[in-house]
Amino acid sequence: MTGAGLRVRDLDSFYGPAQILFEVGFDVAPGEVVALLGRNGAGKSTTLRSLMGLMARREGEISFRDTRIETLPTYEIARLGLGYVPEDRRIFTELTVEENLTVGQQRPREGVTTWTPERLYALFPNLAEMRRRPGGQMSGGEQQMLTIARTLMGNPSLILLDEPSEGLAPKIIEQMADAIVTMKREGLSIVISEQNLHFARLICDRAYILEKGRIRFQGSMAELEADEAVRNQYLAV
Numbered sequence: 003m004t005g006a007g008l009r010v011r012d013l014d015s016f017y018g019p020a021q022i023l024f025e026v027g028f029d030v031a032p033g034e035v036v037a038l039l040g041r042n043g044a045g046k047s048t049t050l051r052s053l054m055g056l057m058a059r060r061e062g063e064i065s066f067r068d069t070r071i072e073t074l075p076t077y078e079i080a081r082l083g084l085g086y087v088p089e090d091r092r093i094f095t096e097l098t099v100e101e102n103l104t105v106g107q108q109r110p111r112e113g114v115t116t117w118t119p120e121r122l123y124a125l126f127p128n129l130a131e132m133r134r135r136p137g138g139q140m141s142g143g144e145q146q147m148l149t150i151a152r153t154l155m156g157n158p159s160l161i162l163l164d165e166p167s168e169g170l171a172p173k174i175i176e177q178m179a180d181a182i183v184t185m186k187r188e189g190l191s192i193v194i195s196e197q198n199l200h201f202a203r204l205i206c207d208r209a210y211i212l213e214k215g216r217i218r219f220q221g222s223m224a225e226l227e228a229d230e231a232v233r234n235q236y237l238a239v
């Protein structure tokens with residue numbers, strides 16, 4: 003696989019002695035938006051953390067842009083252009099929106115969109131209106147957008163979003179979906195961990211379903227739509 007592609011094979015991950023992921027495998031083609039679906043505790047966050055080298059013990063093969071990354075430290079994985087937005091919104095609460103963006107800035111990367119604060123304000127118009135506001139004085143949804151915007155300042159070619167719609171009001175969820183569609187149009191590859199099938203259906207090309215740390219389904223969103231039995235068995239309805 004070339005370009006921004008991600009390839010995961012036989013991924014096992016552990017918290018202490020407890021094995022959480024079992025032979026997880028999936029692919030993300032350049033420019034594709036892929037959903038990792040599954041109920042609470044299925045292993046979605048653990049999968050994303052494993053890709054970023056944040057688990058103390060994990061085994062298997064992970065290739066990103068034709069480079070094996072499973073032995074690299076997190077900062078080197080990020081430097082290759084893999085962006086990660088964890089579930090807990092990690093903004094700097096004392097810094098303004100603008101300062102938070104500056105903190106995330108990295109040099110331009112060949113072949114991918116170079117993001118600037120102005121381009122990010124166009125992507126997230128809410129943030130434009132509060133560029134001098136401290137991060138701690140923003141709503142949860144605004145903080146979530148700022149976390150994504152700050153990660154984009156690193157000019158990733160692929161971004162991992164852990165439950166971007168969680169806890170957001172319906173109107174903010176719509177804005178988030180619009181922003182993700184624009185990011186895809188800019189050529190970004192995206193992996194989204196989600197419990198909300200309705201949100202995933204707005205933006206994703208393909209889906210994998212995790213249950214108890216194993217992949218139980220893979221297919222296009224249309225195939226998932228058509229498979230009521232799979233949805234009932236593995237997803238919250």
Ligand SMILES: Nc1ncnc2c1ncn2[C@@H]1O[C@H](COP(=O)(O)OP(=O)(O)OP(=O)(O)O)[C@@H](O)[C@H]1O
Nearest residue numbers: 017020022040041042043044045046047048049197
């Ligand atoms: N720090 C930890 N120590 C031990 N076990 C953990 C830890 N974090 C998560 N787990 C366990 O790992 C399993 C997978 O959790 P994970 O957070 O990856 O699930 P998830 O699919 O992302 O669900 P959620 O939507 O709740 O985040 C769960 O059984 C959870 O209890």
